[in-house]
């Protein structure tokens with residue numbers, strides 16, 4: 437019943453038969469390329485829902501309902517490349533929940549994307565928006581492509597083709613996309629422009645994290661990082677840790693770069709280790725975040741940063757630091773490396789960076805994990821502020837955005853902490869309990885389940 441979404445663009449929605457096939461794609465990219473790990477994030481999502489539901493005593497119909505996206509779409513995108521040939525890209529949009537409002541979540545451009553990863557990410561957005569108490573649901577989209585191998589014109593063509601495929605099922609009242617891995621405000625500007633052309637009207641709030649000149653908000657660019665740093669500030673208070681200690685960043689993309697600058701600016705502290713997909717660097721004496729960001733933007737990587745020692749990319753997760761920010765992809769901290777993780781606080785800026793097995797071990801080790809559902813919620817929170825400002829056509833100052841963000845993230849952090857204490861569970865499960873309870877309540881009030 438919840439798979440009733442119609443055919444979109446040149447592709448079709450995934451059907452229940454697609455579920456039976458999912459094991460075939462597990463661990464594989466859609467085009468058969470190996471993904472970097474053997475964890476299926478969608479199975480992880482479903483397991484997390486079952487665990488939260490057991491604590492909340494939810495009935496089996498509610499669990500089944502929450503375990504599947506309400507709607508999902510896949511489509512093929514034909515695009516003319518710079519050399520004149522056509523390439524067919526595969527795109528997805530998954531709308532996990534509309535219970536609390538329109539679906540909300542990013543669009544990724546990544547070569548290893550899978551339908552199940554996007555399903556999981558869409559579900560995590562549902563809990564994330566509920567935990568920060570936004571009147572939104574959860575969604576996520578993706579295109580299997582490698583932006584690092586594509587020209588600006590090709591990226592624009594893929595972005596516009598994507599919108600032509602989904603235009604009928606997104607928009608302010610249905611589903612509002614934003615950037616995610618390897619997409620950015622320019623991608624959103626192209627997408628919004630294509631969408632407005634199709635609709636024949638001004639609709640800036642249909643996409644968020646746009647450039648300021650076309651309806652973006654102050655404070656969106658660094659919102660994810662700022663939200664993470666605010667949650668670390670609260671965690672340091674709770675745990676009695678001096679926030680001016682050491683920190684490390686795994687993944688030096690949008691979120692990683694911003695958090696490097698903001699952690700130092702807001703909390704003080706010394707960046708001692710960082711990595712990106714090409715490798716890692718450490719420097720006990722400290723790395724200047726500003727210089728590292730400039731270096732990364734100039735050379736494309738942190739590797740080779742003057743004065744730092746080169747190390748293996750994955751060593752960064754094992755650095756002995758006060759705060760570790762995983763800011764790359766899913767399943768970075770897992771059964772293989774969790775025993776060697778030594779940070780005192782882990783602030784999950786990436787979505788789903790810790791596997792369920794590792795969650796339990798981190799909890800036993802006494803490491804204070806700020807789960808992604810709180811730690812990375814700054815982005816979607818300010819996206820929501822952007823939607824509100826676009827609708828009223830009245831824009832706030834940067835200070836106002838910061839103030840409201842701080843309040844939302846601090847409140848969310850402490851509501852999860854309260855659930856940790858009351859339910860005696862690890863922080864991710866506590867966050868799930870808070871989020872799932874709110875979504876289940878909305879489903880019940882709507883009369884979808886009892």
Ligand code: GLU
Nearest residue numbers: 541542614616815816819
């Ligand atoms: N992609 C970001 C996230 O995963 C932001 C989503 C949004 O702003 O809608 O939270």
